[in-house]
Amino acid sequence: MVIAAGEEMLVLADRLLGFAAAEGASQAEVLVDADESALTRFANSEIHQNVATLDRRLSLRFVDGRRVGCAATNRLDEASLRRLAASAARTARLQPELEEAVELPEPGPITPVAGAYSPGTASTSPEMRAAAAREVIAAADAAGVLAYGSLATHLERVGIVNSKGVRAFEERTWAQLITVCMGPDGEAGYAEADAVDATTIDAAAVGREAASKARHSRGAVAVEPGDYPVVLEEYAVADVLDTLGYIGFSALAVQEGRSFHEAGRVVGSELVTIVDDARDPAGMPASFDYEGVAKERVTLIERGVCRDVVYDAQTAARAGRRSTGHGLPAPNPWGPFPLNQLMAAGETPRDDLVAGLDRGLLVTRFHYTNTVHPKLAIITGMTRDGLFLVEDGRVVGPVRNLRFTQSYLAALAGVEAVSRERRLLRGYLGPVVVPALRLSAFTFTGATEH
Amino acid sequence: MRDLSQRALDTAVQRGATYADVRVVRRAEESISVKSGRIEAVAFGESEGFGVRVLVDGAWGFAASSGLTMTEADRVAGDAVRIARASATTLRRPVVLDDRPPAHGSYRTPYEVDPFAVPVEEKVADLMAAEAAMTRTPGIAFAEANYSAQREWKSFAASDGSETDQEITHVVANIEANAVSGDELQRRSYADSGQAAGYEWVRGLDLAGNAERIAPEAVALLSAPQCPPGRRTIILDPSQLYLQVHESCGHPTELDRVFGTEASYAGTSFLTTDKLESGFRYGSDLVTIVADATAPGGMGTFGWDDEGVAAQRVPLVQDGIFSGYLSSRETAPRIGRRSGGTMRADGWDRIPLIRMTNVNLLPREGLSLDDIVADTDDGLYLASNRSWSIDDRRLNFQFATEVAYEVKGGKLGRLFKNPTYTGITYEFWRSCDAVADARSYVMIGTPNCGKGEPGQVGHVGHGTSGARFRDVQVGVGRW
Structure with a gap:
């Protein structure tokens, strides 16, 4: 089996749309999603898991007046598609009517975005992934540490049609190499590279970065929890954007009153500007969402001030405005999310961020963060894979990991400097483009043994 | 097929x-x-x-x-x-x-x-x-x-x-x-x-x-007062205790984590194999935890795992002493044992990984959960998990619950909002001085346990009856 080309996928979608019409749908939407993914994983400097999968999936949103039913399958024969349409119709008709009218998106102009797809990623072989792993391992060997990590490659073909005339198709690729290097005493360092084109990832450089950090983490000493000025490397900043995006930048979170976001509210220093823009070539581009609506640029925070949030068709209808193109596949009780966040670069050379600390901590990344209080954006989590004490503007040595319990909004309010360099990373929600930051204070509330 | x-x-x-x-x-x-x-x-x-x-x-x-x-x-x-x-x-x-x-x-x-x-x-x-x-x-x-x-x-x-x-x-x-x-x-x-x-x-x-x-x-x-910080006696309702077991016993006993094969993502474990050999004291004498793939109703119950190993009950902690791992056909021989039958995959397109089955804190004869409350002079009764976090070796944890009830003179009292508690896994379990009997024992299924790359979501179970812990840090952070 090979993944079908775009036209063939849209033909499948049209056929299912026809079956929905035959079942009496007043409106219908079909999402076709085909995935070809592979992941080579290594630990103790050898490949221990190595996988490749292929799947195609059809999802139907069936509207009957004020009732909606959804069904999905990866069985693509005609009988299965007919059964799917009948199932969605039956599901819709067994429900009481909604108070609000249901309206699927109208067709609108979708300008194809450049840079969403790379044949270099789509054609990655197991041998190429193994070669990249060997480069990382060689870097670790050279530093006397062991390598742990993964190289993932992903090809997605997504097509959307609806009965109002929406018709969109796009091929998207991404690749991610993550590496933790660990030394004999458990000292660890992290590095990551992400790209639309897997062939642009410099595996040896990722290995060297993680291995170097692991070596510099050797002999970590304990420091007392407390308030410290910090420099957050990009890996940690990615978690800040991801988390704020999840708990606060969604129109549904605002409409339900569980978001901190209020237009005009000051939540960050003037150095903080965050947008969601799937069309920015610095990120991983996409031209439309999972409802077939063109992606729009949304300014979330501008110079520290809350501006807007992202909308899908449903939350936009409630607010009397247009979707910003942030819908997820139906059924979606979680609402829209910013899947392509970017934080504006600053003017400080990255290496100068640490130079501005009298006494503080340099944080490589966070681990297992979770929301303690969503409206106050209080988050807890651990540091991991590289935490260093800084004195008089210089890294003086590694320290053991700490737990923080900190409002991410208060953290943004304390941003003192933003690096002029940015990195493309993949967060929990999707790709993010982030600088490194220096913050005036960060509250660490606990310690661990490594 | x-x-x-x-x-x-x-x-x-x-x-x-x-x-x-x-x-x-x-x-x-x-x-x-x-x-x-x-x-x-x-x-x-x-x-x-x-x-x-x-x-x-x-x-x-x-x-x-x-x-x-x-x-x-x-x-x-x-x-x-x-x-x-x-x-x-x-x-x-x-x-x-x-x-x-x-x-x-x-x-x-x-x-x-x-x-x-x-x-x-x-x-x-x-x-x-x-x-x-x-x-x-x-x-x-x-x-x-x-x-x-x-x-x-x-x-x-x-x-x-x-x-x-x-x-x-x-x-x-x-x-x-x-x-x-x-x-x-x-x-x-x-x-x-x-x-x-x-x-x-x-x-x-x-x-x-x-x-x-x-x-x-x-x-x-x-309008409830903020949960006051301090070193407190806490009683965990099963609606919170199940996740404490999940995070601080279930995951660190996964033998693949111990061998580093999850290091780049979820992390490793403090329960290294030398601790199995030395009889490491994980908890107090009251703490016995098993991984039981045969437990009725558990979301980790099955006939065979995804390597064809029959469902079984494996002791993890016996009377407070660390005694076993969740294991697979590949990892178990490395410690001289046979697979405990815990390999499961999230669907047809994922490889099997070591997953919790039903990791259960066994009830203790003696006190009911109500008796434990009645036996507590001054403490907090914490229920319903709200947030969770633990370090990459499963030592430093922090949980928030939806509610804390004050316990005074053996009776439940007023509500406190935003309760949190934190600790180090083995210190916490060693501080356990009461485990409720079977009357409050309940199997709670967890359908959202994440692990592996590419990501997999596992269904696991946890049977608990409620327990009391002494001298625990409550109230973390600045509010």
């Missing part, structure tokens, strides 16, 4: 695999979500496919496809072998599997009422009734009620002659009431759990009745 499995096995062996297994899986799911008086989602889904796992030259390869044809069986088996050969280019320690006997047989989750046969109208009505009971409470900003069911038909075959068939059925339900005032948001929930069972389990939850109980509490929490 036996023909397809055999074809894939034959192809894999012909291409050089010294071991191969094939899982053909079909999964059906349904979900219903009701929020703020409206139906948010009613959905059905199905997915089918097969995965081929091979060992070639001592290294693993895996490939999977949704195309259930003989041609695809050949292609996927061939891809798996090619992938394994690529893995072998970095090999340092060839994989050696334990010698479990070939598995044969079938297993089916017992249930009384097939959840997929219950009319959608009835399930929607049950959720709407619960949701309405919450939203009619003055002060509730929004409320939701959710239900889902999953059935998986799984056919396993291996090159050693193993053949098993299983039908696993799980149901999940929860309700949640939210109250909002200014910057304060308070939530009370109920159930937030799953079971290997039929719809009879959902009916037994009495969602509507419990909705009337939790909604006023969510509103009351808005």
Whole structure:
């Protein structure tokens, strides 16, 4: 089996749309999603898991007046598609009517975005992934540490049609190499590279970065929890954007009153500007969402001030405005999310961020963060894979990991400097483009043994 | 499907695999979500496919496809072998599997009422009734009620002659009431759990009745005092204790974590193998924890794992002493043991990983949970998890619960909002001075345990009865 080309996928979608019409749908939407993914994983400097999968999936949103039913399958024969349409119709008709009218998106102009797809990623072989792993391992060997990590490659073909005339198709690729290097005493360092084109990832450089950090983490000493000025490397900043995006930048979170976001509210220093823009070539581009609506640029925070949030068709209808193109596949009780966040670069050379600390901590990344209080954006989590004490503007040595319990909004309010360099990373929600930051204070509330 | 499995096995062996297994899986799911008086989602889904796992030259390869044809069986088996050969280019320690006997047989989750046969109208009505009971409470900003069911038909075959068939059925339900005032948001929930069972389990939850109980509490929490910080005695209700077990015992006893194979993502474990040999004191004498894949109703209950190892009960902590791991055919021989049968995959397109089965803190004869409260002079009773976090070796944890009830003179008193507590795993479990008896023992299914790359979501279970811990740090951070 090979993944079908775009036209063939849209033909499948049209056929299912026809079956929905035959079942009496007043409106219908079909999402076709085909995935070809592979992941080579290594630990103790050898490949221990190595996988490749292929799947195609059809999802139907069936509207009957004020009732909606959804069904999905990866069985693509005609009988299965007919059964799917009948199932969605039956599901819709067994429900009481909604108070609000249901309206699927109208067709609108979708300008194809450049840079969403790379044949270099789509054609990655197991041998190429193994070669990249060997480069990382060689870097670790050279530093006397062991390598742990993964190289993932992903090809997605997504097509959307609806009965109002929406018709969109796009091929998207991404690749991610993550590496933790660990030394004999458990000292660890992290590095990551992400790209639309897997062939642009410099595996040896990722290995060297993680291995170097692991070596510099050797002999970590304990420091007392407390308030410290910090420099957050990009890996940690990615978690800040991801988390704020999840708990606060969604129109549904605002409409339900569980978001901190209020237009005009000051939540960050003037150095903080965050947008969601799937069309920015610095990120991983996409031209439309999972409802077939063109992606729009949304300014979330501008110079520290809350501006807007992202909308899908449903939350936009409630607010009397247009979707910003942030819908997820139906059924979606979680609402829209910013899947392509970017934080504006600053003017400080990255290496100068640490130079501005009298006494503080340099944080490589966070681990297992979770929301303690969503409206106050209080988050807890651990540091991991590289935490260093800084004195008089210089890294003086590694320290053991700490737990923080900190409002991410208060953290943004304390941003003192933003690096002029940015990195493309993949967060929990999707790709993010982030600088490194220096913050005036960060509250660490606990310690661990490594 | 036996023909397809055999074809894939034959192809894999012909291409050089010294071991191969094939899982053909079909999964059906349904979900219903009701929020703020409206139906948010009613959905059905199905997915089918097969995965081929091979060992070639001592290294693993895996490939999977949704195309259930003989041609695809050949292609996927061939891809798996090619992938394994690529893995072998970095090999340092060839994989050696334990010698479990070939598995044969079938297993089916017992249930009384097939959840997929219950009319959608009835399930929607049950959720709407619960949701309405919450939203009619003055002060509730929004409320939701959710239900889902999953059935998986799984056919396993291996090159050693193993053949098993299983039908696993799980149901999940929860309700949640939210109250909002200014910057304060308070939530009370109920159930937030799953079971290997039929719809009879959902009916037994009495969602509507419990909705009337939790909604006023969510509103009351808005004006409740902040939970005061300090070193306190805490009693954990099973609705929080199950996750404490999950995070601080379940994950660190995964032997793949101990050997570093999850290091780049979830992390490793402080429970290194020397601690097994030395009889490390994990908890107080009252703490006995088992991994039991045979426990009735548990979401980690099955007939065989995804390596064809029969379900079993494995001691993890016995009377406070660390005594065993969750293991696999590859990892167990490295500590001189046989697999504990815990390898499970999230569907046809993922490899099996060591997963918790039902990791249970066994009840202790003596005190009921009410007796423990009555026996507590000054403390806090914490219920219903709100947030969780633990370090990459599973030592430093921090949890928040939805509610804390003050305990004074052996009686439950006023509410506190935003309770949090933190500690170091083994220090915390050593401070356990009471475990409730079987009267409050409940199996709580966790349908959202994340692990692995690419990501997998596991269904696991935790039986607990409630327990008391002394001198715990409560109230973390600046509010």
